[in-house]
Amino acid sequence: MATVAELLQPVEADLDALLADLRSLIGAGHPILQAAAEHLFAAGGKRLRPGIVLLISRAISPAGELESRHRRLAEITEMIHTASLVHDDVVDEASTRRGVDTVHSRFNHRVAVLAGDFLFAQASWHLANLNDLEVVKLLSRVIMDLADGEVKQGLFRYDTGQNFETYLEKSYCKTASLIANSARAAGVLTGLNPAQLDSLYRFGRQLGLAFQVVDDILDFTGSDQQLGKPAASDLASGYLTAPALYALEERPALAGLIEREFSQDGDLEQALDLVRSSQAITRSRALAQGFADEARDALSWLPPSPSRSALLALPEFVISRLY
Amino acid sequence: MATVAELLQPVEADLDALLADLRSLIGAGHPILQAAAEHLFAAGGKRLRPGIVLLISRAISPAGELESRHRRLAEITEMIHTASLVHDDVVDEASTRRGVDTVHSRFNHRVAVLAGDFLFAQASWHLANLNDLEVVKLLSRVIMDLADGEVKQGLFRYDTGQNFETYLEKSYCKTASLIANSARAAGVLTGLNPAQLDSLYRFGRQLGLAFQVVDDILDFTGSDQQLGKPAASDLASGYLTAPALYALEERPALAGLIEREFSQDGDLEQALDLVRSSQAITRSRALAQGFADEARDALSWLPPSPSRSALLALPEFVISRLY
DSSP states (O other), X not given: OOOHHHHTXXXXXXXXXHHHHHHHHHHTTOHHHHHHHHHHTOTTOOOHHHHHHHHHHHHHSTTSOXXXXXXXXXXXXXXXXXXXXXXXXXXXXXXXXXXXXXXXXXXXXXXXXXXXXXXXXXXXXXHHTTOOHHHHHHHHHHHHHHHHHHHHHHHTTTXXXXXXXXXXXXXXXIIIHHXXXXXXXXXXXXXXXXXXXXXXXXXXXXXXXXXXXXHHHHHHHSOHHHHTSOTTHHHHTTOOOHHHHHHHHHOTHHHHHHHTTTOSTTHHHHHHHHHHTSSHHHHHHHHHHHHHHHHHHHTTTSXXXXXXXXXXXXXXXXXXXXX | OOOHHHHTGGGHHHHXXXXXXXXXXXXXXXXXXXXXXXXXXXXXXXXXXXXXXXXXXXXXXXXXXXOHXXXXXXXXXXXXXXXXXXXXXXXXXXXXXXXEEOHHHHSOHXXXXXXXXXXXXHHHHHHHTTOOHHHHHHHHHHHHHHHHHHHHHHHTTTOTTOOHHHHHHHHIIIIIHHHHHHHHHHHHHHTOOHHHHHHHHHHHHHHHHHHHHHHHHHHHHSOHHHHTSOTTHHHHTTOOXXXXXXXXXXXTHHHHHHHTTTOSTTHHHHHHHHHHTSXXXXXXXXXXXXXXXXXXXXXXXXXXXXXXXXXXXXXXXXXXXXO
C-alpha cells in the first residue's frame, strides 16, 4: 500500500510552496502569530485537504498545469481547516492533537482565538478576491457547516437516543463539507459542467465520510500511541460515533453506562468491552468501505494522469489505516 | 441635544425587527447558544452600527423604502461587530463591557469562542447570498481589518515609540472600517455612483474615528460608573490612545512610567496627572471634532428626509458624549 507522501507525490512541490506561503502570510509582521504559524504549518504534516484540491486541479486541467487561482483555493482550504481546528481545540479543551500540543496548550487560549480569527479573516479575504461568487458561496457554506458541526457535537453528547442520521450529518459538517465543497470549487474555477461538478462534490463528500468513520473506528481499536491521544477518548467524552451507535443496537446495557456518563468505576472499560465484542467494528468497517468505494467510483471519468491515479487510490488508502 | 434613541427614531421599528431576527437566528435549535444570543442581542442596546446602515439605506432610497437586501446588510454588520466583540473580550480577558458581563465571564471562554465563530459563519454565509461580489469584498476587508486591529493593539502595548499614524490605523481597523465599508456597501446595493460611494465611505470612516477618539478621551475623563469599567483602564493595560500620545509630546517623564509598565506604587496616578494637566485632552477633543465635522460634510449632498437629518446630527451627537 502506498504511503500518503507517495500518493501526494504529483503535487509535492505545490504543497511545499503552499506551506511556505502560509507560514509567511500568517507570521508576517506579527510576532505573536509567528510562533503559532510555525507551529501550525510546520513541514511534514500530511496536508491531505489542500493536497486533494491540488490533485483535482491538476487532474481536470487540460494541460495538467496548475493556475494561481487553484493554488489560492488550496491555500484557503487549509486556512479554514486550520482555523477551525485551533478554535475547536479551545472549545473541546483538547491539549494535544495527533500527539502534538494544541495552540492553546502550547501558548494560551487568547493566542488560539486570535490565530484562528486571523486565519478565518485571511481566508475570507482571499476567497472574495478569487472573484467568483459561486466559489464564495461554496466555501462560506463550509465555514457555516464547521461551526454548525461543532455546536451539534456538543448538543448530542451522551445522547443515546440520537439516530445514525444525526451522526452522519455531524460528520458531514465537521469533515466532509470542506473536502466536498472545495473539490467542487476547484471544478467551478476550471469551468466544468454541472454533472462533473456534482461528481467532484460526491467524491469529496464520500471520501470525507469514509475518513471520519475510519477515525472513529481507530478511536476504539488503536493504542494511545498510535492515536496520539488516549484510546476511546471520543466515547469517554460522550461523543457517540458509528461503533458506539451500532453497538447500542446489539447491546442495550451500553445505554445505561453512557447515560450515567461513565460515572462509576469500571463503566468505561465495560462499555468498551460491549462495543468490541459486538459486530459494531465490523459494521463500521463496512460502512467506511462503502463510502470509499463510492468516492472512487465518482471520479472514474477523469482522463488518465498521475493526479487521477493518486485520487483513485486515496479512498483505499484511507481504509488501509484500519489494517 | 438629541438622545441616540431620538436619532435612530426613523429606523426604530427596523432595528427592533432586526434584533428579533438575530436572536432567533442564532438561538434556533442550539440551547448552548440561545442564552448567549439572548445576552448579546438583548433589547435596549443602542445598535449604532446597524442603525447607521439602516439610516443610510433609507436616506439614499428613491422612495425612502428599505429593501430586504439592505436589512440583511444591517444584520450582517451587527453579526460581524458582535462576533468580534465576543472574541476580543476573550483575547483581552475583559470581564465586563459597558457595565455588562462579557460572554466569556458570564458563561465561559468555550461558549464565547463558539458563539463568535457561529456569528462570523452566519455573517459570511448571508454575505455571500447577497449575491454581490463587491459587497462581499468590502465586508471581508472589514473582517480582516478587525483581526488585524486586534493583533496591532497587542503589538504596540506600552510602546512609547509608536507614532500617531499607528494609533489612527489601529482605530480605523478596530472601529472605523466596519462603519465605513458597510456604509459604502449600502450604496453599492442601491447602485450609487463612485463619488457618492466615496462620500458614504468617508462619512463612516470619519465618524468611526471620531467615535473612537471620544471613547479614548472618556477613558481619561469619565468615572468608573459612567464608563462601566475602571477609569484609565486603557492606559493601565498599556494601550496608548490619543490623550496619552499627545501628553507624551509635552511631558517626557510620562514615557518612563509607561515603559516600566506602571510597576511602582503611584505610577499610574502620576501618569494620569501628567495627562490631565497637559493640553492632551483639549487637543484630543479638537481631533475628534475635526473628524466629526468631516463626517457631517461628507453627506451634505443627500436629499432631505428624516433619515438624512438623523445622519447629519450623528457626528455632533458622538461629540456631545464629551460634555
